Amino acid sequence: MKTRMRFVKCGSMKFIGHLDCMRFFQKAIRRAKLDVAYSKGYSPHQLMSFASPLGVGVTSDGEYIDVEFYSLPELSLPELVTYLNQFMTDEIFVTDIEIMPDGFKNSMSLLIAADYMVVEKEAGVFPENWQEKWLSFMEQQEIVIEKKTKKSVKEVDIKPHILAWDFSMDAFAKKNGENYGTLHCDYEGNSLFMRLTSGSETNIKPELVMQAFYAFCENELEPYSYQIHRMQMIFKKKGE
Known part of the structure; x- marks a missing residue:
């Protein structure tokens, strides 16, 4: 039985890496005594995979992990969410569980994009008149950056991969047909919202976009x- 879980990662837990996050889920599922499926062989491990590992320091309301079970308790899915969260924390917790159909491809192979908010930690971090400069930035015919891969460094035009953007979350949500609800983010202030191409073939991180934007503004980007x-x-939806 394959499931897809959506979870939040926020607060101090943003500083734990991908492998530690996986161990966290493994231990929570063991403590909950759920009938999780294991791989075969000399070193069996729980069958789980993340849609897209989150970078250290990044928070999220929209993380996904696929977990396979032999069976599940006789609970409704909302009740199962509540039960599992008893073994998690208030900085990593599940918000939804979906049972996937037979033949389901893992979430990593189906991922095509991700929505991000980039928010100032302090007022004045973004360049002066940054919204006007962003408009000029996006009017360029192409936005070429150097993207490092495991084997080389290559030039990539990221403009086609900035699929949507806005300065307002409400306008951004309406544009994309989404309802983001209340976000678990520690900061409020000037924000930029972007939908970027994501997945195994092409993965554009918001850090790359911000580096290109600051270079365009001739401003130094403070880490x-x-x-x-x-x-x-x-x-991807079925049939796409």
Whole structure:
């Protein structure tokens, strides 16, 4: 039985890496005594995978993990969410569980985009008149950056991969047909909302966009001066 869980990662837990996050889920599921499925072989492990590992320091309301079970308790899915969260924390917790159909491809292979909020940690972090400059930035025919891969550094035009953007969360949500609800982000202030191409083939991180924007503005980008918050992931729908 394959499931897809949506979860929040916020607060101090943003500083734990991908592998520690996986261990957290493994231990929570063991403590909950759920009938999780294991791989075969000499070193069996729980069958789980993340849609897209979250970078250290990034918070999120829209993380997804696929977990396979032999069986589930006789609870409704909302009740199962409540039960599992008893074994988690208020900085990593599940908000939804969906049972996936037979033949379901893992979430990583279906991921096509992700929605982000980039927010100032302190007033004045963004360049002066940053909204006007952003408009000029996006009017360019192409936005070429150097993207590092495991084997090389290559030039990539990221403009086609900035699929949508706005300065207002309400306008951004309406534009994309989403309802983000209340975000678990530690900061409020000037914010930029972006939908970026994401997935195994092309993965554009908001850090790359911000580096290109600051270079366009001829401003020095101070490390850790803004907070990135992933609001949602977008997956291919059946038939696409």
